[in-house]
Amino acid sequence: MSFTRNLGRFEDDMRTLREKRTEPGWSFCDYFMVQVCDWLRELSIRAVGCSSAVHLCVDQEELAFVFEMLQQFEDALVQYDELDALFTQYVLNFGAGDGANWLGSFCQPVRSWNGLLLRRPIDMEKRDLIQRGEASLLDLRSYLFSRQCTLLIFLQRPWEVTARALELLHNCVQELQLLEVSVESGALDCWVFLSSLEVLHRIEGCCDRSQLEANCSHTVGLWTYATEKLRSLGDLCGLVSENGPDSEDLNKTVDLLAGLGAERPETINSPQSPYKKLKEALSSVEAFEKHYLELSHAAMEMYRVIGRLRSARLVGKSLAEFYMWLLCFACFLSCACGFFDRVCRYLQTSALLASDTNLSDEERRHFCQEILTFARQTAEGKGQQKDARVALSMSSFTRLQELRFRPSSALVHVSAALQLELRLCSLMPVPVTLEQISASIHFTQEQPGSTAQKRAAQNPDGTVTFPAASPASASASALELCEILEHSPSDNALSSAGVACRNMHLLMRRHDSTASLDTPNTAPAVAMEDAAQMLRASDVTLLPGNNSIVFTAPSQKPGSYTLRQLCATLGCVQFILPHIYPVVQYEVYSQEPQLSIQPLTGHNTDSMPVLHSSTCSARILSSSAELLAESALSIQSSEKVTSISLPVTPPYHTLEFLLEVLCHIPSCPARMESERLTNGQISRRSRTRFNSGMTLIDQKVSVDCPWSIYSTLVSLTFHVPFTIKHSLLSAGRRKFIQVCLRNVSDTNFRLTNQTLTENQHTPSLELCSLNTRTHSLVFRQQCVFSVWELRWSGVSPVSVHCEFSAAFAPADAPDAALKLYRYDFTLERVSTLYSVRAEIRPAVGEQQCCTGSLCRLEVSLTRLSEASDSDEEYSETDGLRSSRLLYEVIDNSSNWAVCGKSSGVVSMPVAAMATHKVHMEVMPLFAGHLLVPSIRVFKYQPRLASPVIQPDTDSCLENDSLSLEDQAETASLRSRGSVQSLGSGESAQPRGPMPKRQAFGPGQVFSGTQGQQVLVLPAADHHLMEVNVT
């Protein structure tokens, strides 16, 4: 017997120690201990003698107390362990039939099962019971364990406590069975439950959290055990049944609770005491569930943490059974993942099987029907309980193929229609009608365009193609086998041959099922959270094979929308695709109203919009260019501002209206008016540009809208299709007006009704049309001339204001309305003042003019009318009123060489028909019919008629190579010439202002000999002849 053996050892130790008394290292303390041992040994012997294990226990325990007091916890623990083992042996022996009558006291029925009590160092209450021999087996065990526990905690070995606790609890249950002690059913469960929780509490009390988490492999057994016991208690007390506990169950519960006794004073204040927990758990179905779930989850979580997944699943299984039990009685209670794990798994498996094309059609139908039935049943059964949904992975249900945006840019403005067409392939063998298929959208308030790069996955045509899901990544897990041959080194014979798998580490790896467990559970929460932003399609029937679903995407707010999850709802079953990949995005933008003005070109007036109509109607178009409404515009225009009230238009609709714009083609100066739009101010600035013959009229229109801070500047460019030139032609005294209308546009026009009217309606004036045709066609870039003769009676008019007008229309549009084109011009100094004639005669004695010989040029200037205009300057010389004229011989073709001065100044007396003749010598340079050189006449204006300054002018004229000799004929000239010669002597004088020569108006000088030709013969002796052969 170990006890005696131990005592023998103690005895020996004591003896040796006593003998060492004289040595220096001997301590009283040690001796005391040994003494105690000695004393105890006697006690023990006595105890053995009386063969009462109880007393023996108590005695040995006293030894342990002594050890404890001496801080020898290890030794104290040993004492208790020995006691424990001893007791166990007794029980076993008793069970084997070796009756020890003292054990009888332990065989009495158990009446109290109030669990372990580990809070006190020594449970004196129980100790007394043991001493009195009234303790039950549970009491004794509890007491021993509480002592051991205390010691172990002193020894900083809390984890041993848990292991021992589990052993103790199992042991007790076994012993009670062995001893055939009558225990009320459930009582042991209570005891075990309370005890395990108490142990756990005690451990928690002496360790911090991190320690606990690191060592949950030690505590998890207790947790599981407690869970099991609570479960069996629940079964026992009718807490897991159809109708809740009946009266019998209630009686049972009351009995069990009575056995617990009153709560111990130590724990009465702690709200989480095991005692309170048990009481609460047994009080009602709900509380039981709560506690049971709590414990189960705790246990599962711990198993998972320490990697014991099988154990975790075993707990999960019983949890699931619990829910299945509930489900059987249609008590579908709030979501419980344990149960859902099971149901989900089943449904998921069914879905997988149903989609498996390797199976027969019949089987697939069966499994598909299984899902459908479940969905229907639970949908009917649970009614309003919406939160209880079964989430399955969508991958086994359908496969996404493609998503197409319409419009394809995936960029729309606020509240515009955007459609998404989702193409998916249903893997189910039968048509499935989904209540709803929805895609949750993540909304970010980003600026449009900033995500353009991110949408790279989207093809330019607005489609997103989903990669075909590789089933279980088969490619990655193909077996890679290779041969292995080993030859023995001695004789090169084959010693072994085999096949090795290279990627075994990949294939043999355990698939972590926790991830797959979690995903379907977390998905619905995410999918359901933001119901405001969802794509929805209701009552969709998915046929086997390819389907197409069209969603209308929300676009109420500007920003970027990303599709996150896809969820197909079928009753209470949801098929969820937790992530849509590649990323699918679309954008919604918002912008200020925009206004654009487009001139209607192609209209026959060729970029000459003409006039408005006072009431226009506006057409309101939706963004997709559908005509929604038509309403009237009101236009009010004043001198400066034209305001147009626009009808009410919904956002992102286009308001389109036609305004005819009037642009006055400038008659003389460029002067224009224009009107333009909207109920804002229009400020007008116009500018005319002459460019490549075409008159461009630029007009700026600014449009101010009350809803926008910006004003839109619109530039309108008008092209005037015609340019007009007029000229006054003279024939002696007769006057003709020629109007040349040039078409500068690229369109051909018809012209009619060319009229020329005199604006002031002077009765004495008459305009006589010499045009024969009233209709004419003016081709592009061509001219049309028309001529009128101007006749007058009486005094010749000083100036004539004329207006030319013609009606025109494009030639290729015969029915187009004729538009009027007007041209104002004024003719000044219409009447002919002078007539100039030039005559060339051969030199005296010659018959003909010959090249190289001098000829006489006689220029005669004749005043035709009594000049009364103020525009001529007169000078009084020698009592005669005269005006000075500067003449000039100009020979542009270099046919003539003027000998001497080619220009000069003459004084013209103010009298009708006064003639002045000038003679000059010219020499023809070529033979043939030569044009007479033209004579130009200018008004000569010396700077004021002051005699002092006159010489200056003359000296100036000298530079112009005036020939003074030619002027010797007339008296007036002679007198002038004297002055001039005088002036020439003073050429050193500083020069004053230049004299002016002023051209006459176009009709004032009539050249009577213009275009006249003179025959010039070649010179008689020609020893030199030039022959030009070309």
Add this chain to the structure above:
Amino acid sequence: IVPTQGELKFHYTVHTSLDVVEEKISGVGKALADQRELYLGLLYPTEDYKVYGYVTNSKVKFVIVVDSSNTSLRDNEIRSMFRKLHNSFTDVMCNPFYNPGDPIQSKAFDSIVSTMMVQAC
């Protein structure tokens, strides 16, 4: 070793015990790889049963479940049982007509197992 009543429960128990077996192997593999101790000892106790484990060198696992009330079987007995079982299993594996992975259909093996059962009960 136990009668077939509650077969599923035993399956669960054995299945769950694999957790502990793995735990122990990984622990042993590091520290005591060369010690050739195949017997893993008591895996875990439940209220009714004690579960013992044994792992061969080729990682074949044996699990023996003993009724807790059976106190006659100590550690040593269990260990010898495992050895016997292992030997017998090795014999089965050495049979050239046996394909690894097939259910064992060997009279010799069966008789050894049943004698162990009888001996235990």
